[in-house]
Structure formats: C-alpha cells, structure tokens
Amino acid sequence: MAAKKGTLYLIPTTLGESKPDWVIPAGVLATSRRLKHFIAENERSARRYLKAIGTEHPLDDLQFYILDKRSKAIDVPRLIAPLLQGVDMGLISEAGLPAIADPGGLAVAACHQNKIKVVPGTGPSSIVLGLIASGFNGQEFSFHGYLPMNKKDRLHKLRILENEVRKTGATQIFMETPFRNESLFEDMMNHCSPGTEICVATDITLQTEVITTHTVDEWIKHPPKIDKRPCMFLMGVSC
Incomplete structure (x- = not known):
C-alpha cells in the first residue's frame, strides 16, 4: 500500500502593511497557522508574515525550504520531500497569491507530477x-x-x-x-x-x-x- 502523501497549500499573503484578516479569509488563515513546513521565496519575510497572523507553533520550530528566482527544476525534489513523506506544506508568496509572478509554479508542477494534492487559498491578487x-x-x-x-x-x-x-x-x-x-x-x-x-x-x-x-x-x-x-x-x- 502506497504511503499517504501530504497536501501542498498555496498560502496567500497581504500586498503590503494591511491587516491579514482584512483581506484573507479566516479559513485560509487557520490553515496557514497550523502548518509547520513552508516553501518560501524569502525566509525572513515569510517568518514575519506568519508571526503577524499568529502561527500555532513557536517560530523557531517552523521549517523553511527556499524557492526563489535562482532555483531550478533540479532543486524541487528536495523541496517537496516532506510532502512525499506525508507532511502537509504551505507554499507562501512574497505578496498576494503564490505562483503568479513568482517562482512557486515549479513546486506546484512537481506536486502534480508526483500526484500530490494542491489546494489554492483565497487571497488578494x-x-x-x-x-x-x-x-x-x-x-x-x-x-x-x-x-x-x-x-x-x-x-x-x-x-x-x-x-x-x-x-x-x-x-x-x-x-x-x-x-x-x-x-x-x-x-x-x-x-x-x-x-x-x-x-x-x-x-x-x-x-x-x-x-x-x-x-x-x-x-x-x-x-x-x-x-x-x-x-x-x-x-x-x-x-
């Protein structure tokens, strides 16, 4: 029997210094708060956003896997390894929705190729x-x-x-x-x-x-x- 795979959640962020609960639905915020593993373009800004929304975990316990403009397709298997082991992950954008005008599409494509469920979150674009x-x-x-x-x-x-x-x-x-x-x-x-x-x-x-x-x-x-x-x-x- 094949091992259960995790789910990749596409985590939207604010477009600037607006309050997250003004522009992002409560359900999306709840999902973002419970996750511990994130694919992010910039760890520092991702941590800042997760701190602002009130993650359920100590910030030092969060795990980040960097996917930025310098990343290549060869880097992606390492990024999605937790998903293949059954761990849910979030793909977090620098601003707005992931995978639009940012490199997140590489991770999303790899998930589809590996039959990993992808769930887009509602947020500002x-x-x-x-x-x-x-x-x-x-x-x-x-x-x-x-x-x-x-x-x-x-x-x-x-x-x-x-x-x-x-x-x-x-x-x-x-x-x-x-x-x-x-x-x-x-x-x-x-x-x-x-x-x-x-x-x-x-x-x-x-x-x-x-x-x-x-x-x-x-x-x-x-x-x-x-x-x-x-x-x-x-x-x-x-x-």
Missing part, C-alpha cells in the same frame, strides 16, 4: 483587483509581468500592447519595480497615443490605495504620485 477596478474588458486580458528593462525593448513592447488593445480590445496588464514606476509612466506618456486608456492601480488593498483610469492625454495633465509605490498598470478600452 493585484492583477485581478486592478483589472476589476479598471473598467476595462474583464473577459479577455493578458498579464505580461515586468516589461523589458532596456528602453528600446520596453518601447517596442508598449507598441505591441497598444496595438493588441486596438486590434482585439483585450486588456493588457503589466507591472514594474516601484523605483522604476516613473520611468515606465513617462515612456507611456511620451510614446502612446493621446487617446489610449491607461489604468494606474497603486497600493492595492492598502489605506493609501488609488486606482484611476484616464487617457494618456488626461494623465499628462494630471500625473499620478507613484514614485516607489507598488503599482499595477493596465491598458485597455473602457466598457
């Missing part, structure tokens, strides 16, 4: 929250993650996204590291058509949250305050 608050097409959309750092390549990508909106009406979603927000915004203002609609979603779920949709022409007249603040950018057509 800046991608989805930005989309539903934008007024853009929520039926067809694409998420592109971070645009290229090279300016020439970034401008080329922006032209592709703008053309895709015109051709299909599908919403295009992308992001940037906070300290490069202003540079990306300036590129859109200088190179996108005046009538192109852009939504800037800043500090999603925080008390300082601002989500606004304008045309490029309107944004030039009323630029947002986005320097070093987490943002999601959307390009689309208002419904």
Whole structure:
C-alpha cells in the first residue's frame, strides 16, 4: 500500500502593511497557522508574515525550504520531500497569491507530477483587483509581468500592447519595480497615443490605495504620485 502523501497549500499573503484578516479569509488563515513546513521565496519575510497572523507553533520550530528566482527544476525534489513523506506544506508568496509572478509554479508542477494534492487559498491578487477596478474588458486580458528593462525593448513592447488593445480590445496588464514606476509612466506618456486608456492601480488593498483610469492625454495633465509605490498598470478600452 502506497504511503499517504501530504497536501501542498498555496498560502496567500497581504500586498503590503494591511491587516491579514482584512483581506484573507479566516479559513485560509487557520490553515496557514497550523502548518509547520513552508516553501518560501524569502525566509525572513515569510517568518514575519506568519508571526503577524499568529502561527500555532513557536517560530523557531517552523521549517523553511527556499524557492526563489535562482532555483531550478533540479532543486524541487528536495523541496517537496516532506510532502512525499506525508507532511502537509504551505507554499507562501512574497505578496498576494503564490505562483503568479513568482517562482512557486515549479513546486506546484512537481506536486502534480508526483500526484500530490494542491489546494489554492483565497487571497488578494493585484492583477485581478486592478483589472476589476479598471473598467476595462474583464473577459479577455493578458498579464505580461515586468516589461523589458532596456528602453528600446520596453518601447517596442508598449507598441505591441497598444496595438493588441486596438486590434482585439483585450486588456493588457503589466507591472514594474516601484523605483522604476516613473520611468515606465513617462515612456507611456511620451510614446502612446493621446487617446489610449491607461489604468494606474497603486497600493492595492492598502489605506493609501488609488486606482484611476484616464487617457494618456488626461494623465499628462494630471500625473499620478507613484514614485516607489507598488503599482499595477493596465491598458485597455473602457466598457
């Protein structure tokens, strides 16, 4: 008889300094509190989050297995070893939902390959929250993650996204590291058509949250305050 395997729980976290019980359901928090083994991108921030929600175990008893941008598929068997031995684990994100714009998908794929149950937890996603608050097409959309750092390549990508909106009406979603927000915004203002609609979603779920949709022409007249603040950018057509 095959040994019983553990379950991988996908543990959402807050998008910033908001209270966990404001944005994460009680059942998900309860599951997160009882687990002792976690796959995490950063142990320090994972410990901080688990301390904030009140884990049932002493912090020193928690076990962390690091899966970050430097990890490769060859590293994953070691990470999921407790699951194969019947131990439940949590895959914890740096912000929001795991496996979206973070390396957690490697662990999830390995679980499916090894017939390990995967349970996603409900929590905040800046991608989805930005989309539903934008007024853009929520039926067809694409998420592109971070645009290229090279300016020439970034401008080329922006032209592709703008053309895709015109051709299909599908919403295009992308992001940037906070300290490069202003540079990306300036590129859109200088190179996108005046009538192109852009939504800037800043500090999603925080008390300082601002989500606004304008045309490029309107944004030039009323630029947002986005320097070093987490943002999601959307390009689309208002419904």
